[in-house]
Amino acid sequence: MKNLLANIKIKVEEKVYLKDPEGSDKGRDIIRNGTLLIDELGLEAFTFKKLAERMGSTEATIYRYFDSKHMLLSYLISWYWNWLEYRLVFAINNINSPEDRLRIAISILAGRIENDLEFEHIDEVILQRIVVAESAKAYLTKAVDTNNKEGFFLSYKRLCKRIADIVLEINPDYKYPASLVSTVAESAHYQKFFALHLPSLTNIHEDGGGELEEFLTHMVFKAIER
Numbered sequence: 001m002k003n004l005l006a007n008i009k010i011k012v013e014e015k016v017y018l019k020d021p022e023g024s025d026k027g028r029d030i031i032r033n034g035t036l037l038i039d040e041l042g043l044e045a046f047t048f049k050k051l052a053e054r055m056g057s058t059e060a061t062i063y064r065y066f067d068s069k070h071m072l073l074s075y076l077i078s079w080y081w082n083w084l085e086y087r088l089v090f091a092i093n094n095i096n097s098p099e100d101r102l103r104i105a106i107s108i109l110a111g112r113i114e115n116d117l118e119f120e121h122i123d124e125v126i127l128q129r130i131v132v133a134e135s136a137k138a139y140l141t142k143a144v145d146t147n148n149k150e151g152f153f154l155s156y157k158r159l160c161k162r163i164a165d166i167v168l169e170i171n172p173d174y175k176y177p178a179s180l181v182s183t184v185a186e187s188a189h190y191q192k193f194f195a196l197h198l199p200s201l202t203n204i205h206e207d208g209g210g211e212l213e214e215f216l217t218h219m220v221f222k223a224i225e226r
Contacts, residue, residue, distance in 0.1 A: 010086065010119065012078045015150035019065045021075070027065055028121040029055055031079075034072055039126045043073060043134050073130075074138045074152050080131050081155040083124065084108055085162065098169035103217060105163045110188045110213040132189045160185060171224045180223055184216050191215070 009022060021027030033054050038046045046069055048062045066072040088108050092101040113128045139153065147153070164177035174180075191212055194202040204211045 010079055010082045012075055012082060013151040013154050016071065016075045016078050016152055017065055018063075018067060018071075021065050026057070026061065029057075030062055030065055030072075031076070032121045032123075035076060035123060035126055035130065038073070038076070038130055038134065043069065043137055070138070070141070073134060074147070076127060077131055077135050077138050078152065078155045079122065080124075080127050081159050083119070085155065085159045088159070088162065098166050099221075102163070102166045102170065102220065105166060106184065106217050106220060107213050109163075109185055110216050132192045135189060156185075167220075167224055171226055173226075174224045176223075180220060184220060187216060187219075188212065 012022075014020075019027065021031050030051070034046075034051055037051055037054055041050070048059045048069065052059045052062055066075065088105055091104050091108065095101050095104065113124050115124050139147070141147070160178060160181045163181045167174060167177040167180060191202050191204045195204045195206045199206075204215065
């Protein structure tokens, strides 16, 4: 199994980059340092000039891979959702009960992240912080419809569809599986953000362990009960 996992590559949709950063050491260096710098500065203060200085490279080199910091952010977020789907597929393999598979899916959406040593160029803990703080900026733009047609959000939609299908296994008559799953995925972000920055808006604590997973599991199963 270890050797099998070593050959896994997280594939991001081609329109989300100009040149595949996974295909070269320089590209992986852009992803590694870009993740660290966006986390450190926030997207607003982040620039390719600052990234090039950190890497000891040039802005022109970065522009060969991504035409804007919005595209780089979209790549990172797409990579994250693809990685979560990869984790989910392995976690629910050979699990017959749809209720158990749904609980696992909620746990993956809500749970604490540990770094995956199979992907050494990306710090998944830091990447989750970026997703929590910045992911809405990937689609709350005037270009969202164009980006959607180009496939920028396929990884997110595919993961939500996979979980929504489990919801329908449990209750085929439930009318809102896609709405429920996307709400849970976004709530996982917002509740973590609120716990860190706006604690009066949540009952989840920053170090609350399983509180978020418990809350989301309760919400989902109450919504879909017959």
